[in-house]
Amino acid sequence: MLVTELTATERERILAKAALFAPPANVLPDGRRDLVGLSREELADEMAKAGEKPFRAKQLWHWIYHQGVREFSAMSTIARPLQEKLAEKFVISRPEVAADQLSQDETRKFLFRFRDHEAVETVYIPDPVEDRGAVCISSQVGCTLSCRFCHTGTQRLARNLSAAEIVGQFMAARDAYSEWPSPKGETPRLLSTIVLMGMGEPLYNYENVAKAMKIIMDGEGIALSRRRITLSTSGVVPMMDKAGEELGVNLAVSLHAVRDELRDELVPLNRKYPIAELIAACRRYPAASNARRITFEYVMLKDLNDSEADARALVKLIAGLPAKVNLIPFNPWPGSTYETSTPAAIRKFADIVMDAGYAAPVRTPRGQDILAACGQLKSAVQPQA
Ligand code: SAH
Ligand code: SF4
Numbered sequence: 592m593l594v595t596e597l598t599a600t601e602r603e604r605i606l607a608k609a610a611l612f613a614p615p616a617n618v619l620p621d622g623r624r625d626l627v628g629l630s631r632e633e634l635a636d637e638m639a640k641a642g643e644k645p646f647r648a649k650q651l652w653h654w655i656y657h658q659g660v661r662e663f664s665a666m667s668t669i670a671r672p673l674q675e676k677l678a679e680k681f682v683i684s685r686p687e688v689a690a691d692q693l694s695q696d697e698t699r700k701f702l703f704r705f706r707d708h709e710a711v712e713t714v715y716i717p718d719p720v721e722d723r724g725a726v727c728i729s730s731q732v733g734c735t736l737s738c739r740f741c742h743t744g745t746q747r748l749a750r751n752l753s754a755a756e757i758v759g760q761f762m763a764a765r766d767a768y769s770e771w772p773s774p775k776g777e778t779p780r781l782l783s784t785i786v787l788m789g790m791g792e793p794l795y796n797y798e799n800v801a802k803a804m805k806i807i808m809d810g811e812g813i814a815l816s817r818r819r820i821t822l823s824t825s826g827v828v829p830m831m832d833k834a835g836e837e838l839g840v841n842l843a844v845s846l847h848a849v850r851d852e853l854r855d856e857l858v859p860l861n862r863k864y865p866i867a868e869l870i871a872a873c874r875r876y877p878a879a880s881n882a883r884r885i886t887f888e889y890v891m892l893k894d895l896n897d898s899e900a901d902a903r904a905l906v907k908l909i910a911g912l913p914a915k916v917n918l919i920p921f922n923p924w925p926g927s928t929y930e931t932s933t934p935a936a937i938r939k940f941a942d943i944v945m946d947a948g949y950a951a952p953v954r955t956p957r958g959q960d961i962l963a964a965c966g967q968l969k970s971a972v973q974p975q976a
Contacts, residue, residue, distance in 0.1 A: 601829040609796055612731075614753035615707050625684045626655060627762070628755025630802060631809070641680060643673075649811070655683055656812025659762065659771030685763045686756060698958030702970070703763060705756055709749055711790050712968040713760040715768070715782065716957050723783040728760050730800050731791025732970060736825055738845075738858050740890055741966045742924040743790045749970075751796040757803035761785060761813070773813050784819045788843070790968050794827035794834060804838050817841075818883065828864040831872040839878040843886040843917075844869065848896050849904040857896070866908070873912055884913045884950075890966070891920050891932035891940070898936075902943035915950040922956050922964040 617625040626634060635648040647669075654666045661683045663674040686703035689710055693699050697717050704710040709732045717724035732749040734741075761782070765771060768781050785807065787793045793800045804820060807813045822834060823843035835842070846869075848854035854861040861869075879885050887909060891897050905916065918941055921931040932940075937953055944951035956964040 598829045598832075602833065605795065605827065605830060606797065609751060609798065612748060612751045612796075614705075614751055614756065614799070617753055617755050619682060619706075623680060623682050625755055626651065626681050627683055627685075628753055628758055628803070628806070630805065637681070641676070647673075651677075652809070652812055656806065656809065657773045657814075659765060659773070661685065684755075684759070685766065686759045688763065688767075691767070692961040692963070694958035694961045694963060696957055698961070698963050699767075700958060700961050700963035701760075701764065701767070703756075703760055705752075710970045711752065711756075711760070712963070712970065713764060713789060714958060714963045714968070715764055717781070722781060724781055725784045725786050726761055726764050726782050727786050727789045728757060729789030729791055729968070730757060730787055730793040730796050734791050735795065736792055736858070736860055738825060738847075738860075740847075740857060740892065740921060740927065740929050742927070742962075742969050743966070745926070746790075746969050748791075751799055752791070754799045754802035754806065757799060758806050758813075760789075761807060784821070785815060786821045786823065786843075788821070788823040788965065790970070792825055792827065793822050794824045794830035797830050797833065801834070801838055804840060817878070821886065823886075823888065825858050825860050826864050826869045826872075827860070828868050828872045832875060832877075835875075835877040835879075841883055841886070842873070842876050842879065843888055844873060845890075846887045846905075847890050847892075849901055849908055853896060857890075857892075870908060870912075873909075873914075879913050881913045884915045887914055887916045889916055889918050891918055891937050893921075893930040893932045893936070895929070897932040897940055899939060899943060902940045906944055906947035906949065909949070915952070916944050918944075918951055918953045919965050920953065920956060922959060922967050924962065924967045924969075 617628055635645050638647045650668055654660050663678045686705055688701055689704040690702035699715045701713045702710050703713055711729035711732055714727040715724055731751050733746040734743045735748045737744040765782055770780055770782055807815050808817055817839045821841040821843050825845045847857050851865050854866060873885050921929050941951040941953055958964055
């Protein structure tokens, strides 16, 4: 079989597996449908079924995603009788805020609970200097991949999140910072970027993630540019091309090791898609350029992957790629067995990478006091039976 055919078969298999973990229907027990998370076409279909004209879908889209309103009664361009009719059939909902913690460094972690009581964590990380920040969004309840150093990896996959639940995390975070209506154009906003770096592997829930990102990027709603969205993957190679072509968001790759032997152990998915294939997929990634570099995430683990030889092998591996390397000192969590590299080892490693011409920022842990830093997330409140 040709490589491309193999990839296509693999992709089908991944999408079929994702469907096994599909989220429940986005309908209330009383039968009302949630409008959040529908594509524009689906919203238009709902309006048609309700006997309404297509332009109503456009109006609703504006109210839901630009103005951020949650009640039909607040939609002043819609007459009262229609507001009431819509409210009988539909809702505009948000996940429930089951916990809301603020770190000493202003990082804020939410535990959002959904209708079936499953929950995920979402983190807002303000820029330490400027009035902006990143919202770190989850894509799955748990994760199937069990990377050794990751807290989420200890939580088995309960299910995938729906597009509504993915968009809903961002919208609920916006609610918490009163950031509606959506700022227009380059107007500053606090919640200015999205990183798909929370719980779960986004490329194992591709369809819902893609749908959610398309809603968020839509110019008449939240209108966040693809340049402000970064998808992080542990290396689901067959889905990387698809994400690049269809979404064109920035790519972050959780590399963590430069030898297959070690990466097999740290990121077990490497046994399926080894380093050479992963790097080849990065070289093909359509949205990468010098202005939009691929981020390689590299967790610094004491005496495991932090030697000078590792740093030199890393720059060889990514030679010629528009890339930067994010060095993440390992964040411990209850029960973790690894140790963080020494500051001297991290410094040395960063210097070697920088001397080769790559940016190599060392990521300061944020929100560690509330277990909100990279790799510390877990559905803190276990779902009810
Ligand atoms: N599943 C995706 C998205 C999660 S991103 C992925 O793995 O890329 C979370 C990032 O934090 C990943 O780069 C992950 O490898 C890293 N990470 C996980 N556990 C960590 C820990 N304990 N300390 C520091 N970084 C960690
Ligand atoms: Fe899953 Fe990413 Fe954690 Fe690995 S690092 S277990 S892929 S969330």
